[in-house]
Every structure is written in C-alpha cells, then in structure tokens.
Amino acid sequence: MSEPAAAARLTLELTDGLKPDGLEDLYRDLHRHPELAFQEHRTADRLAARLRAAGYEVTAGVGRTGFVGVLANGDGPVVWLRGDMDALPVREATGLPYASTVDGVMHACGHDLHITWLIGAAEALAAGRETWSGTLVVVGQPAEESGGGAAAMVADGLHERFPRPDVLFGQHAAPGLAGFYPHTPGLIMSASDDIDVVVHGLGGHGSRPESTVDPVVTGAYIVTRLQSVVSREVAAAQSAVLTVGQFHAGTQANIIPAEARLALNLRTQDPEVRERVLAAVRRIVTGECQAAGCPRPPEITVHPGYPNTVNDASLDEEIASVHRELFGAHAVFDFGPAMGSEDFSLLAPAGVPYDYWYVTTTPVDVWEAAPGEGLLERLGNVPSNHSPLFAPDLSVLVPGVQTLVSAALSKLS
C-alpha cells in the first residue's frame, strides 16, 4: 500500500467509527491512575484486556510490567507499534476534573496519551483487518523515564519471542499548538545520561560551622559552577543540556549534615561533546570538593542512559507524506532534533528501520494566552512535558490514532 493517498483514505475509513467519547474515557481513566516505572500493573492489565477483546494474543509480564499483543492477519510485513506506560513523580497542579488521584504521581509526560492512541489504533486496525494483511505487534513498554523499560523487554526476549519487525513506529506528545505532526528524517532525540553525585562533608552543629565541612554550601557552589559547562565549554553550534534535577541534604535547620546528594541529567547529540561534558563535570565536582576541604573525594557515578534516536530518513519521508495527506501540508514540518531522549530505538532489532514523530498537544486557548510574539517565546511559555501543569488538549485523541493507523497501513500489504 505504498501510495500515501491510498493509505490516508483507508485510515479515514477505519477510524470513521472511532468514538471520541470512548477514547476520552480511556484517557481520563489512565490519567487519574498514574503508575510509576515498573509499577504499571493496573495500566497493563486494562490495556491487555482490551487488546484480547479485540482479537490480539497478548503476552503479559514482558520486561516486568510490559506486554506484547500480536494480531497475525495473513502474509505480509510485520509492523510494530509502541506506546510507553509509566508516569512521573510529579505532583499534579492542573486542577483538571480528571487530575491524578495519586499524590505526587502524575502522567506529566503524556504517556497516557501514547497508550490511548496505541489502543485506539490497535482496535481500529483489528476491526478493519479485512482491509490489510500482515502481522501487527502492539508493544506496551514500561519504565521509559530513566527506568530502562525497553532494555528490560529486550533482555526478556522481545526480539526472540515475537515476530521480528520489518518496521517500528512510535510517537510522542509535545508542546506546541495542537494540530501539528513534526517529522525529522534523521536524528530526532538526544542521548541521555544520569549522573549521581555524593558530596562528603563533615557534619556538625549548625552553630559551629568551623568544626565542619559544610556539604550544603559545597553542593550549592557545585551547582553554580556547573552552569559554566554549557556556557563556556560547549561550542554554541553544539547542543548540550546539563540539568541538576535533584539536590537533597540535611534533616534539620540547625544540623550541618555530613553529605549532599545531587542527581544530574545530561543530554547531548555528539559523542565528542558528551565526553567533554562528562570530563568537565568530573573536574568541577572534584575541584569544588578540594576547594571545600572535603575529608573524602566525592562519588561521581555516570549511569549511561539512552542513545540518540535516529529515524530512517526514507521511512520518515514516507510516513510524513501520509500524514500530510491526512492533515494537510502545513501540519507536517521538520522541527529539528530535540534534547529529549527515548529508549524507543532500543526496541528495534539491529538494522530494522524505525520512525518516531511528534503530535503537538497545547490547547488553543493556552497557546493564545501564552505571552510572547515569536514561536520560540510562546513555546517557552506553555506548560511542557514534565511540568505539573502539562495538560494536553483532548482534541488530539482521534488524530493521534490516525497517525499510527496510517503509518501501519503504509507498510502493511
């Protein structure tokens, strides 16, 4: 079905009967009940049940809480569709009627959308199975957020226990006025590393700092010093983001604690830059602890994370064409690589091409109310992924199903 126009027409046919209400109910239920990485039991159970009802053969517990649904529908290509399921340790602040009911946990990255889209597409393609042939594999991945869910599924036999894919598709909710489908034919997401730092000071009474080595003060100087890595050591033409996402020290105002714990996240798009920044972090943390007179050197542990996500360029152009047919040429454009990271690419066996795109989700009223004249400025002023205010517009539910269905149909016979 290599004609974009044909795939788009069939997609509209198969999703014609989609009930937005049904998708909304599913989405709201998932949003209300977020589950952290590798704890997605309720989520996986409900999704697996719906897939089974639609005719899929479902294997649960792949990579701990992941699942795989297979719909063998005659000869033809094997297409994998993937959605990730885990939520984040964020305290929701949207005030939505369907806000999280779990204190301190929130679907703040849109994974609830991803799996709603995934189930919607799986059901639509199953219902219309007489229009295509081949094998559809639906992958419900756990623990995308730094948890290593994709690697866990692979380690659990994903590549051996299920039909080998000819192609893998995935998509991600993104900030930006709802109604756009950015495609990038190459590098689309960045490499990510987590770095744990433990500063060893010397604890003591808050009134006698002279008999201590204060790890709170040392940690603070480290955080300010780390700002110079990106500002002074990375060329402007290169991309790197170094975030200190956690700073934890101390139990009581009048006790100087014995240590401070920092958790850093690094995003890069070039291995040379990655090495340079990691070396700078080690140098700065060590130098600051020497400046502080710490009794022991700091512990610096790099947890190598997700690699670059690099779309197959011709596959991406093919899928982008179908999406243009569906939504108009204006709706599909190249946003360039983002600093976000994904373990999506790990799900593809070596050599198998994949494509990954964005679906913008910012409600029109939020977008228009955001201060700023330019696109960048507005983008900087709407709640983005991981924000406690992240609240996608529900108008994106049906289109996000259509993007997956049309991509699958492009490849299925």
Added chain:
Amino acid sequence: MSEPAAAARLTLELTDGLKPDGLEDLYRDLHRHPELAFQEHRTADRLAARLRAAGYEVTAGVGRTGFVGVLANGDGPVVWLRGDMDALPVREATGLPYASTVDGVMHACGHDLHITWLIGAAEALAAGRETWSGTLVVVGQPAEESGGGAAAMVADGLHERFPRPDVLFGQHAAPGLAGFYPHTPGLIMSASDDIDVVVHGLGGHGSRPESTVDPVVTGAYIVTRLQSVVSREVAAAQSAVLTVGQFHAGTQANIIPAEARLALNLRTQDPEVRERVLAAVRRIVTGECQAAGCPRPPEITVHPGYPNTVNDASLDEEIASVHRELFGAHAVFDFGPAMGSEDFSLLAPAGVPYDYWYVTTTPVDVWEAAPGEGLLERLGNVPSNHSPLFAPDLSVLVPGVQTLVSAALSKLS
C-alpha cells in the same frame, strides 16, 4: 551551705557510693534508644520510674512528654535541676557497641548524658536527704532541639503546678578534652531563629530548561549569596552564624522541579545584629528570585527560636567556686559565649536566677590524635555536638553528677 569547700566535701560524700557501672548501663541504654522531640516516651517512662523508686513524686506528661519530679525535704530553698531528653535525626556513624538501634536517629547532642547525670544527681541527693533540707525539683524536658519543649512545659503550667524555684541549674556536654567545666558569668549561649525558604520556580523537562525557571539553580545561587551575609554585613567584632541546614528539591534527575525548600538556622548575640541579618536574608532571597525570573516571590518564614541564655553572674561565680573545689582551679575557666542555643532559660520564671555550664567530653585519645597544634585547631578537628561521630568519654559520668549535686547543695540549707 554557702561555703564552697563544705558543699564540695558533702558532694564527694554523697557521690562516694555512686556506681559508675550503673550510670554506664543507664547511659548506654539511653544511647541505644534515642527518641526524637516529643516522642521521648520510653525515655521519660524509665526515668520517672527511677525517680519514683528514689522517693520523688513524679508528674508525667508535662508539656506532652516531659516530667517533673519533686522531693520535698523540709524547709529551705527550692532548687530546680534540669535535663533535656530528645535525640536528633542523625544517622550514627560511631561504630560503638552501644550505638543507636534506631536508623537515622541518634543522641548526637549528648542529651543522653544530661539525663544520666540528672538521674544520678537526683538519686544521690535523695539517698543523702538527711544532710540537707529544702525542696528538690527534677525537670525532664522534652524537645530541646528546635522543638520548643521548654515553652511547652511552661504553657502546660510548669510555673504554677510545682514549687516555685529559687534557682535553676543545667549543664551541657561539650567538645574539648574531658575533665573541664567551663563557666561563663553572663551571656553563655546565643539566640537562635529558624528560617524556612520556599523558592517557586517553574518545573518542566530536564532537557528543556529554557521553558522553565530552575529552582535548584536558584536555590544554589541563594546559598552561595547567603555566605556574604556573615562575611560582608556583620562586623568582625559581632557574632553571627547563618547555616543552611536543609536543601531539598527534585524527585528525578531529568525533571526540573517546581520548587526548592531551604531551612536556615541563625545564631546571634545582639538584637541589632539579628535584625540586620534577617533583613539581609530577606533581601538576598528576594533579589535572587528576581534575578531568576521566578513566577512568584519566595516564601520566607522566620520561626523565632530561643533567646540568649544569660547566667546570673554572681550565681555563676558561686557555682564555679564549688566546681573549682571539686576539680581543681585549672578545670574551671571562662570559654566566653558560644553560638549554641538553648531553651533552658525559658524554664526559669521571670526574675529567678539560673546557671548553666559545660562539661567537656572528648576522650583523651581522640583529643591527642586530632591534628592541629593550637586549642582552637584541635577543637575544630574533634567530633562536636550534632556530628554523627559524637562520642563522649564515659569517664565524665561521675563528675557530671557531682557538678549538679554540688550546685544543688550550694543553695540548699
């Protein structure tokens, strides 16, 4: 019994039969079972039981977990002896055989010594009650560490429900080679305030800091900027200590959180300096949040804490004389006011004189192994109160009972 020599002689007589072993058992038991502020149930129960066995009438639950024991022994002055009971949220690292059995809680400030001394003195004075007349009141105070235990006892009727004191005594374990009893005839401990700071940033994805206002970075700049308060805004002749005892922000390396929480402790000895520092803290935190572009101003909450502790000068000279008789002239000297704080003084009804002194507790081998030639340098290199390594020498158990007994006898008829 105004003669120092007589009080000292009688003290030695009354404590002659003191079994160091018994004191050590009590001390080790208390050290093994530390309890946080207002949770000193086990501690209070055991001490009350011993006092009752010694003949005291004990009232429990004064100021939640505090207790008061009264021994009316004929006409004469009313003397109050006080010990504080609470432990700290510190993870013990001494490796002692009698180390804390409660994870993350430790008697790191020596309150276990204070109450061992108090019970030892109460029992010795009760056993020797035929040698003096008057009324002895033993006050077991909860929650001295920022918890407001003294205020809680006063609010619960301490000054009305028990015999009004003519004099109040207390003592504190301090770093320094064991065997010294520093006395200060006037200001001995400082005023303390806790200050809570909440920095409101704008959370988001760790890879897109440009759409956030990073509260971790802002908090770090605040901590470094606060160092200039003492270094630049307090005259060298004045004393102030400003500690950031807690810095907590973030749940995950790749999420920029929405806020950071700092807890500060301030020690001063002069109200003008206190006001100046509080104003500087407000100015700096506010200015840094403006520099950061925070969407909301920070919350800065000052919890006024303990006032200065000012010994009655002539009372202190009197008690210092008795202690010189007991331990030799070399063992008693004036260390000057410390930056530590106490709510001890609140226990004394207005106008009632009080005296408070130190007992040094550093084991001789620790002292001699500490690097540094001068006294100050050594003091800076031995584990001090609130350190996870604070471990008093057990040789101080009997002398710390004698200091209290001799002070009481100085005033009793």
Added chain:
Amino acid sequence: MSEPAAAARLTLELTDGLKPDGLEDLYRDLHRHPELAFQEHRTADRLAARLRAAGYEVTAGVGRTGFVGVLANGDGPVVWLRGDMDALPVREATGLPYASTVDGVMHACGHDLHITWLIGAAEALAAGRETWSGTLVVVGQPAEESGGGAAAMVADGLHERFPRPDVLFGQHAAPGLAGFYPHTPGLIMSASDDIDVVVHGLGGHGSRPESTVDPVVTGAYIVTRLQSVVSREVAAAQSAVLTVGQFHAGTQANIIPAEARLALNLRTQDPEVRERVLAAVRRIVTGECQAAGCPRPPEITVHPGYPNTVNDASLDEEIASVHRELFGAHAVFDFGPAMGSEDFSLLAPAGVPYDYWYVTTTPVDVWEAAPGEGLLERLGNVPSNHSPLFAPDLSVLVPGVQTLVSAALSKLS
C-alpha cells in the same frame, strides 16, 4: 568569465610570479607594528603607497584611517575587495622573531594577513590588467574590532564617493589545519552586541565591610549568575555566547571600592534569542544588585553591534566552485555559521550581494601536536583568534592571495 575552471587557470597565471618572500616581508612588517582601531596610520600609509605604485588611485582618510584604491580598467563589473587593518589590545606571547614590538598590542586576529592578502591580490590583478576589464576597488577598513570602522567609512561617503559595487568580497583567517577554505552559503557570522555594566556599591575600609556595599563581591555574583543564561535560558538548538570580557574594580587591597565595571559581549544568530538574552542580562544584573542592597540601580548600556553576516547563496556557490578548482574539492566545505561577528556586510550597499569565506591557518606541527582525537577537540586545543599565541602559518600567504584574485576574476569581464 563565468567558467570556474577558466578563472582558476587565469588566477594561477597571474599569481605565478608572486614572490612568497615579498609577501612574507610585508606580513612580518605589519605583524611587528600593530596599530589599534582608528590608529592605523602607519599601516594605511604603507598600503596606500604600494597601491599607488601599482597604478591605483588612492583616497586616504575615508572613515578616519581607512582608504579606498580604485583601478578603472575599462567597461565591466565593479568588484570590491576588502581587508581590515586594526590590531588588538593583547600582549603577544608567541615568541616569534617577528613578534609585535608594541607592548600590549598584537595582530591577534589575523588582520595583518587580511591586508597582506589584499595588497598581494591588488598588485597581481593590476599587473595582469590586460587579462580582464572592469573596475577594481580595494577597501582598507579600519577598526573592525568593535570599533565600527565599516560604519565610519559608510558615514564618510563610501557608497557615494566611489564606483558602486556589483559584488563585495572578503575573507578571514581561521583556526584549523592550514589549507582549507570553508564556504557557507547563507548565515556565516553572528550578530554581536557589547553591554557595559556599572555596579554601584558603597566604598569603605577593607576592614569594615559591614559599613559598605561591596561591588567586587556583587560583580562576582553577577558573573557567576550570568552563566545560567546560556545554560538554562537558551534552548540547546539555539546558539548564543555571552562573555564577560572585562571586570575592573578597585585600586588597593584594603579599600572596598565604590563601583565595579563589567564589559560583556553577546553573540546570537536569531533576533528572538538576542532579545531573550538581553532581557535576562538586565533581569539578572538588576536582581543581583537588589540582593546586594546597592544604594543605586546598576547602569546597563547595550551597544548594538554588528548584524548577522549572510552570504548570497548563489554567489557563494560560484566562488566556492572556483576555489575547488584551485585547491581541490576536499579543501572547500561548509563549516556552518560561526559565533564570530563582522562589520564586513555593512560595506555592501543595500541589495548588493557579498561573499565572505575562511582561510585556515594553523601550522601542521601545531595541529598534530594538539591533544584530542576529534576535529572539534583539536580545534579547541590550538590557539585561536584573539589568543596571545595566535600564529598563522606563512604557507597560507600565496593561497590567500589566490582566493581573492580568483573571486575577482570570476566576476570581472
């Protein structure tokens, strides 16, 4: 002469008799006698004399110390070639036999190369004037380094007093193994702004900081805080560099001065990013001065500097083709836009296309000795423009003449 091959052949012919020795003598003389912006009297005099000797009609004093040489050689296009003449306030540290003889002044940006190339090309084209027809205009520009030399020439009638150009060419010495000629068909250099900051503190005795507001400390916190602009407020996909090039405060160690003066330079490639960074600088400097309690707000003066340099894409492709003919296809590639800035583009009247390219100059032994395996790492480890160690390889003298001659011949009839 639109055939690249023909222009290249003629270039080789015209530069065949070029004596490297003569170019080296000129270069060494210029390098020995650097002159700061608008003080290029000796430089301009010598160059003008050579041009006159070659048959050019030279007008001196255009834009103070600039000059314009015109060679009218029959009908045909008007081609402008430009070189900039000013040196930098840098103390040379190369140890070269022909190092600067002026203490604290150095040709550290390669402008001595630019004008040696310019004169070499002007002489070669004049000597071979029977091979082409048209008008050649040689522009010796003063004060390129933040001095506004191009604007000064335009204000002095450059666009009215001389034949209007059909095309403008310029080139710049760059770090990188000698022998490459990077071309970029579009944005090649960035916008630059200078920002002066004056922090007003309150001076006083170095021993009594409490009676002052210390501008050295405040300035230092500003510099550290400014690092967060690029690290936190500019998206990784955007390019910005914010440098504090000067920090001056104080006259004596024991006096706290009344003010500190900072000079910042900003490079951007997008007006939205430029506005965002300028706003951040204003917000941070103001917020830090509030945090410091400065008696007066800081002075923040933005000196809008040079705009983006945007090559005409088809012109650049044309010239790149000639250069490929001359030096081989491997020697010409697209390096992408740099963060450097230029006022070169201001010399072109509105609508006149221009092209600007790089000539790499790092000696092969320096390049090979530089630590680092990747290109980026090496580039970061060889002395770059503005370094006191910047020392171009003299092998680039003849090729840098040929680049200009061939570009001119491409356009002349």
Added chain:
Amino acid sequence: MSEPAAAARLTLELTDGLKPDGLEDLYRDLHRHPELAFQEHRTADRLAARLRAAGYEVTAGVGRTGFVGVLANGDGPVVWLRGDMDALPVREATGLPYASTVDGVMHACGHDLHITWLIGAAEALAAGRETWSGTLVVVGQPAEESGGGAAAMVADGLHERFPRPDVLFGQHAAPGLAGFYPHTPGLIMSASDDIDVVVHGLGGHGSRPESTVDPVVTGAYIVTRLQSVVSREVAAAQSAVLTVGQFHAGTQANIIPAEARLALNLRTQDPEVRERVLAAVRRIVTGECQAAGCPRPPEITVHPGYPNTVNDASLDEEIASVHRELFGAHAVFDFGPAMGSEDFSLLAPAGVPYDYWYVTTTPVDVWEAAPGEGLLERLGNVPSNHSPLFAPDLSVLVPGVQTLVSAALSKLS
C-alpha cells in the same frame, strides 16, 4: 607630672592660645594636596618648615619621605609623638570647598587630620617649653597604607639616630559622633596581610569560549567561594575580615583574557585564625582553578603586613584618665579591638610601651541624619575611613591637639 588633673590643667593652658583658624588653614591645605605613599614631598616639606620655625631640629628623608623633629628641653623622659602623612588612591566625592585637587587621590583616611594634630601639639609644646623638661620627638611617618612606612623609617636608622623613646603616642580619626576618645587597654588594632592572586586561564575570542579557559569566570567563582571562609571556617567568637579589594581582568568585551588579578586583604587578631584563613584561601583558589581546568596553577603571594597593635594596658589607663579629665568621663570609653591595622607599633623599639587611641570625627548633622536606631546601625551608615565621602568635622581640630599635648605632658617631667 603623674597627676592626670595637673596634666589636663597644663594642657588647657598651653592650648589656650591655639587658633582654630590656623589649624583649619593647615588642615584644608593638606586635604587639598593629598600625596600617595612615599610621595609625601610637599607635605613633609611644609611640616618640617613649621617644626623648624618652632625650634625643632628636623631630619628629613628618614625612610624616604619621612622626617623626625627633635626638641631637647633638658633632662627627663623622651616622648615620641607620631603622625602618618600619606593619602589614598580614592576619587573624592565629598563636594567640599577644600576637596582634593588631585584626581583620584584623597585624604580618605584622615591622615591630614593626624598631622595637623601633630604639628599643633608640637608647636604648643614648644611654645610652652618652660613648663616641662625632657625631650620631645615628632615623627612624620610616610606610607602607612600598606606601604610599610614605619618599617622603612626603622630600616633607615630611626631607632639608632634619634633619642630612644620612653614612650610612644599616636592617634587615629574614626567614624562616630565627634567628641569621643575611645581607649582600649590592650589589643586595639588587628594584623593585616595582603594577598595577591593571579589566575592563569587561556585567552581567546569572546565568541569561542570552548577553546579557552575563562579567567574572568574563574575569578568570579573564587570571589564568591571566598565568602565562605569567614562564614563557615572562622568561629563566630573569632574575628577575621577577608576583602577582595581589587579584581582586574580583560581589555575588551569580545576578548577572553589570559589572566585575572585579584588583590585580597586579610585582618585577624589571632595567629591561629590567621593561619587557618591563609590556608583556606590557598585551598579555595587552588581548588577553583582545578575546577576551571586552568592550564597552570594560580600564583598566590602573601605579603605579611602589619602586626597586632597592643597598647600597654597601664599606660593606656593613665592616658585615658587624663583624657577623661579634659573631656569628661562620658567621652572616654572602650570600643574594643577594631579590624583596622597600623604599622604604628613598629616605630616603638622592642619593650618600649606605646598607646594609641581614637578621636571620633563624624559631624553631628551627618550622625543624626544617618538611618538606624542603634549605635551599630548608625555607625554602619555614616561615611567611614577610606570612603570617598569621608569628611571629618573641623570641630575636632583643637581637641585632637589637646589629646596629644596632654599625653606628652603626662610623661614629661
């Protein structure tokens, strides 16, 4: 003349004829013509001329620009009176009619007052020489401000070439409502050290920080890190001041310079604290340069400066008594040791007692207009020594002569 009352009476007699106008003319002339350390030629010439006119034998050029005047007046004690002559590199901002006429140089520390007082006292004592016997030695010292003037005079034979003193007197203008004469019987001024720091970075183009090591940024982090020395490493009961009086780096906004130069001044009152702070400075500067990745270690040069100034306690009490007689008991009190430093004490041969006191100089209207209720707060809000606004009240001219005359008369026979 050991009776305070008698010395005071005679002082009033000898200064009865003092013309305030004459002192004011002298003072204004000196204030208008400030001279930096070791350049006090005009000042020394004029003062020497007046002393000669009054009958002193004057030796000029002692310690370069210093002078010594001797009035041998029969048997009896030898009394030395000292004034220092040098001005400061401060740009005066008082707007006084008699403001400095030398741009960037100002008598901002009151040395013009010191020598006016000294000459007034020398003339009054000479005029009344029939009332006392002994030898009066007037020492005009150059270069007190970090210049080492006292050491230069001693090296030049001060202790050998002139009558050996039995006692040495000096005094200093100080902020505080005019009319007070603070005396301190012991430590009165602190030890001072200057520390030069050179940070070696790697210079380069302002748009390519990734190829440099930025010494401006490194210097700024050092300055902020140094704030933690006093705030965290010096006990609150100890006194130390660490000031960064100079920060100089860079020549142009778009050049990253190769080095930054800092000049620090340290004040301490205890050798142990001094050593501790010097070690902390070395540790921090070194650690920060390691964090920065500086290509060479920093240069840290300690210039040991002036020692503690410790008054002879019984001498001070004696002179304080005379001053009480003259000005009333309320006017003389103990302010405690200041963080200021002096090389005055070096002028006294070993074992010779000396006394040094303050004369407060703030005009009453300035004092009353200063915001703040407490004394400390007001003191912090009036212009102090080294401020460009320091402007002593002229009402202090006669009393400052009387303090010296009365001190001398107390010791002369």
